[in-house]
Amino acid sequence: MTPPPHQETAPSANPLRRVALIVVLLALIFFVLSVFMERRTPSSSQAQVQAYVVGIAPEVTGRVVEVNVxxxxxxxxxxxxxxxxxxxxxxxxTEAEAALARVGQSIGASTAQVDAVQARLVQAQASRDNAAEQLGRATELTSRGVYAKTKLDEAQLAFDQAQAAVTAAEADLISAQADLGPAGNDNPELKQALAALERAQLDLLRTTARAPSTGVVTNLQLSIGKVVSAGQSAMTFIDVGTVWIAAAFKENSLEKVAVGNRAEVLFDALPGQIFRAKVESVGLGVSHGSTDPNTGLPTIRNNSGWVQEAQRFPVRLVMDDGRPKGVRYGSQATVVIYTGDHPVTNAWGSLWIRIMSVLTYVN
Structure with missing residues (x-):
């Protein structure tokens, strides 16, 4: 019996080639998508919580007798x-009051009323200055949308009342000085004694240090008995009423970023939680470090490799609902900014930060 003739079969397609093509295609798609996301929905993991850190320094020198925090x-x-x-x-x-009394007696006038009015004026001025600081802070926070307008109205009313009290005290002082007689008003000794009394009363008020705003005292090193000097920081105060996010973005990501863009923030301290924010400002410049501060000689930036390292610029963001509980000064955060209504890139940006929110549980 004759064996059947040998039949040749076509070689089958290599399955690895199809897989490789799919991988290359997916890589190309993700590359193009990342380019669009970098400009339409930029993100950064180099972000930190910032706030105003104030060194509380006394305005007079002396020994601490009370620490109330x-x-x-x-x-x-x-x-x-x-x-x-x-x-x-x-x-x-007391010495200034005695000096003023002696001057008053020398010109035949009583200084008791002037003394009382002068003290009231100093107190009113101190209250007015504090109200002005609160008004300035409320104005700034209201413009950012952190405070409601009623807070600004309350601060404005408090300042107006404090200013009115100063005006009334000044008028009373003028009246009391007028009672000393025409010669007494222009008496240089009287003016000098009044200035000395005002300075002494103001220094007495400054022996009490008060909080400038709502905040937290941290790294407390002050204790009773310690001698503090005027102008030198005695404790560290963090103003929690003005908290923002400082995020560093690559400059090729800032093409479409503008003030008012909405954003989402993920804090390492609060994994799984995403918070709304908005862009408050975009940094105009950064330091190049082109001069050595020690020698004054120019420094040259040496870039190695084929691709130059991207420069980063700061973007400042504020939270829509204020500082979340548990977020501290210096806390790390991840930020994504939505520069417009782009459904595809916005969806990918939203998906990306939500994936990161899950990963923060294990970081």
């Missing part, structure tokens, strides 16, 4: 932080 304690505006021994400053007030 504890480390990392929350404080309210105008709350007493610490007190300096007022004895020497009370003595200075």
């Amino acid at each position: 504890t480390d990392n304690a929350s404080v309210k505006p105008d709350q007493v932080l610490f007190r300096i021994d007022p004895a020497r400053y009370q003595i200075a007030v």
